[in-house]
Amino acid sequence: MDYNRARKNPTSFLSLTGVKVDLFDQILPFFKAAHDEYFHWHDVKGKKMPRRRSHCIQSNSPLATIEERLFFILTFLKNNPTQEYHAAGFDMSQQQCGQWIHTLSIVLRNAAGTAGMLPAETLAEFKKVLEEKGGEKVLYELIHDTTEREIPRPCDPEVQADFYSGKKKKHTVKNAVITTLTRLVLFVGATVPGKTHNKTIAETQYAFPYPCI
Incomplete structure (x- = not known):
């Protein structure tokens, strides 16, 4: 599933992610800040690091940009596919997919909270x-x-x-x-x-x- 190609078709993008392109762009800075803060203290498996560390996205990552990572988690939450199916769409293993879903769900929730987009739950x-x-x-x-x-x-x-x-x-x-x-x-x-x-x-x-x- 190609983020850049999907973005060029607003109707398809909305269908895949549940948000319009302009809202995606509004969410992105909050997502990036939450993403960077999370990975300063955790690895992709969620393991807590003993001290804050520098972080950058590796070029060989299956999700090599912040935009792709937000696109990945939004498409999963919108469509609720099996992990095996979602993994195939992003050229990764089911195990990798499960790890990314867990991690990026946390990041997205933190971002939504900071942006004031998190609904009440009680x-x-x-x-x-x-x-x-x-x-x-x-x-x-x-x-x-x-x-x-x-x-x-x-x-x-x-x-x-x-x-x-x-x-x-x-x-x-x-x-x-x-x-x-x-x-x-x-x-x-x-x-x-x-x-x-x-x-x-x-x-x-x-x-x-x-x-x-």
Whole structure:
């Protein structure tokens, strides 16, 4: 999968990564800063170094630029392929792919936190987000729903039943999501089995601290 070629086609780039080229460029400086800080203290396997070290990307790395590394992790998170499939797309082994996914997921999360793009994950964090945006004095128009994505069928028959979604006719997991009308994600809930009803998720994972219409 070629980053430079994908970038030249905005429609394809959005489909592959879930973000437009201009947003990718906005994220990139935060990702680079988080990437450099991480690799000053860790190797690619996540092993902590005893002291801060200088770091530069090796020319023979399968992901030889910061842009390729951000592209790699975004395409994985957007499309949820098997590691074997994703590895083939970036000309690396499955083991290498697994290591990069683990490492760059941490880097991306750190970057999103620094950029203020990380959604709340608990009720307390969600209340704090609303308070920072104006508290009771602001009228919010929010969309709350769930995302649902397919997973491999569990081996245990009893576990299969918990994860089977009658709506999708597949084995899935769900996350509660709250967004603004402009698609800014404010909250992402804990992952639950696909059998769980959306109403149950809403009742157990979040509540609006102010009266709702």
